[in-house]
Amino acid sequence: MTIEYLPSNRNTPPPLRLPMPMRLPATVFVSGALDFSTAPDLRDQLMARANEPGASVYVDLSGVTHCAAQPLGVLIAADRRARSRRGHLFIVAPSPAVASALATSGVGRLLTIVPAVAATEPVGADAA
Numbered sequence: 001m002t003i004e005y006l007p008s009n010r011n012t013p014p015p016l017r018l019p020m021p022m023r024l025p026a027t028v029f030v031s032g033a034l035d036f037s038t039a040p041d042l043r044d045q046l047m048a049r050a051n052e053p054g055a056s057v058y059v060d061l062s063g064v065t066h067c068a069a070q071p072l073g074v075l076i077a078a079d080r081r082a083r084s085r086r087g088h089l090f091i092v093a094p095s096p097a098v099a100s101a102l103a104t105s106g107v108g109r110l111l112t113i114v115p116a117v118a119a120t121e122p123v124g125a126d127a128a
Contacts, residue, residue, distance in 0.1 A: 025056040027092070031063030034071040034098070042071055046078035046089070055087040062093035067101040079111055090114050 026049050030042065049057040059075070061067075079089040091113045094102060102108030 025058060027058040027060055029060045029063065031065075033066040034061075034064050035066065035068040036070045039068075039070045039074050043074045043077070046074065047081060050078045050082035050087060050089060051085065052087065053085045055082060055085070057082055057087065057089045058092050059089065060092045061098045062095055064095045064098050067095075067098045069101070069105060072101060072105055072107045076107060076110055088112065092116060 028045055028049060032038070034042065046057065046059065049055055057078070059078075075089070075091065082089045089112070091098075091102075091111050093116050094113060099108075102111070102113070
């Protein structure tokens, strides 16, 4: 399993002071097999991001080739942690293996699943 974390530079905080610091969205890319041996690494990465107040954490699971039950519990725990800190966790582009595990277990009803994340680069007159 490979986990890669990339902070997003798409959004910048507004030029005013807010009572709570603005947090930029973060994307965690996961690939390979998700099972009992890789769940602890996934948990560490997701909890580190979900602990940040107001964080939006995107978990891209498009590269996952196998998904066991234990990592699904990690996703639920990370989502709960993010929500308890006024943040949110999004499951992005689940691979067929992940989609099957989410559907079979019923866990998919508890998580926010999005087919893909919009492009990180601005689109418009300046983009060429």
